[in-house]
Amino acid sequence: MNHVREYRKAQKLSQLALADAIGVARQTINLIENDKYNPSLDLCLKLAWVLHTDLNTLFWRDEDE
Amino acid sequence: MSKGDKFLKWFFSGRGIVDERFKQELGKVATKTLMVFFGVQLIFLLGFGMYMFLAPIKDFETVAAILWICEMLGTSAIFLGMEFVLIHRKVFVQELPEAKAKKAIRHLKFEWALRALFFGIGYWLLTSWLEMGKAGYIAQLFKPESIRRGVLGFVLWGAMMYGIQRWQLRKAKEDD
Numbered sequence: 588m589n590h591v592r593e594y595r596k597a598q599k600l601s602q603l604a605l606a607d608a609i610g611v612a613r614q615t616i617n618l619i620e621n622d623k624y625n626p627s628l629d630l631c632l633k634l635a636w637v638l639h640t641d642l643n644t645l646f647w648r649d650e651d652e
Numbered sequence: 653m654s655k656g657d658k659f660l661k662w663f664f665s666g667r668g669i670v671d672e673r674f675k676q677e678l679g680k681v682a683t684k685t686l687m688v689f690f691g692v693q694l695i696f697l698l699g700f701g702m703y704m705f706l707a708p709i710k711d712f713e714t715v716a717a718i719l720w721i722c723e724m725l726g727t728s729a730i731f732l733g734m735e736f737v738l739i740h741r742k743v744f745v746q747e748l749p750e751a752k753a754k755k756a757i758r759h760l761k762f763e764w765a766l767r768a769l770f771f772g773i774g775y776w777l778l779t780s781w782l783e784m785g786k787a788g789y790i791a792q793l794f795k796p797e798s799i800r801r802g803v804l805g806f807v808l809w810g811a812m813m814y815g816i817q818r819w820q821l822r823k824a825k826e827d828d
Contacts, residue, residue, distance in 0.1 A: 603749065603824045611671035613747050613824060618673065627672050 589646050592620040594638040609633040664735060665813065666744035667820045677743045685734040692726060739816070747824040756821055764814040772806025 595605050595616075602620075606613040611630065618624035619634075626634070635642050657670035660678070668674065700719060709715055738744060748756055776798060784792040792798060 603747065606669075610669070612669045612673070612745075614742065614745065615671055615673045624673055630672060 588622055589619070589648070591616070591634060591638070591645055594640055594645060595620075598638055600637075605634075605637065608637045664738065664744065665816060666738075667746035667817055668744050669746070674743055677741055678738065681734055681737050681741070681743075685730060688733075689727075689730050692730065696722065696726065739820070744820045745822060746820055747822050750823050753821065753823045757818065760814065760817055760821065764810050764817070767813070768806045768810025771809055772802045775805045776802030 595602070600608070602616045603613045606616045609630065610633075615624065615626075619626050619630075631642055631646060635645055638645065653670060660670055660675075661667070664678075700722075704715065746756075777793070779801060780793040780795075780798045781789060783798075
């Protein structure tokens with residue numbers, strides 16, 4: 588599971604606000620948070636910038652996860 | 653939004669944001685549609701070709717008319733099927749905050765009433781021109797039948813398109 592939801596909540600952003608900030612639909616954010624959609628590298632970078640973190644923190648997972 | 657994205661939205665009468673997931677879903681459905689289209693065309697044309705070459709046909713004009721009708725209906729059915737799959741997958745759904753959604757719905761009603769009005773007038777003028785007899789264009793234009801068809805086309809098409817787009821326009825959910 589990625590950490591997009593945690594970091595979004597830490598920034599006090601709703602899914603809609605985050606979606607607006609990076610130019611995607613709210614449904615896309617929802618699918619990313621629930622691991623049902625693999626975003627492109629470009630979108631991952633935008634997420635990391637808006638959530639003030641880095642790609643590793645947001646998306647890294649161990650082999651056994 | 654790029655011109656290509658605007659064209660995609662216009663072509664599929666979709667709402668919502670054209671993001672990478674939208675394009676990915678569209679790509680998946682379009683690939684499957686193309687495969688279905690190719691398969692149907694291949695089988696249909698092989699079957700029709702065998703009939704044309706083996707059966708003793710005398711009236712090729714009727715055969716051509718049948719072929720044209722089948723192609724028109726088949727192609728339309730496959731495209732509409734693709735549109736329904738995309739609608740079912742909620743690819744075109746646009747979510748807006750409550751205040752914006754109300755405004756967007758009002759705008760949508762006005763937009764489709766206006767488009768339907770132009771469509772109705774266009775349909776009325778064109779069908780009257782195609783069907784004018786010796787009495788002339790103006791006489792055909794003001795026949796009750798011509799006017800009735802124009803109005804019916806205007807109401808049905810406008811209502812259908814408004815219904816499809818209204819269904820796609822939703823109030824934004826709380827996070828889920």
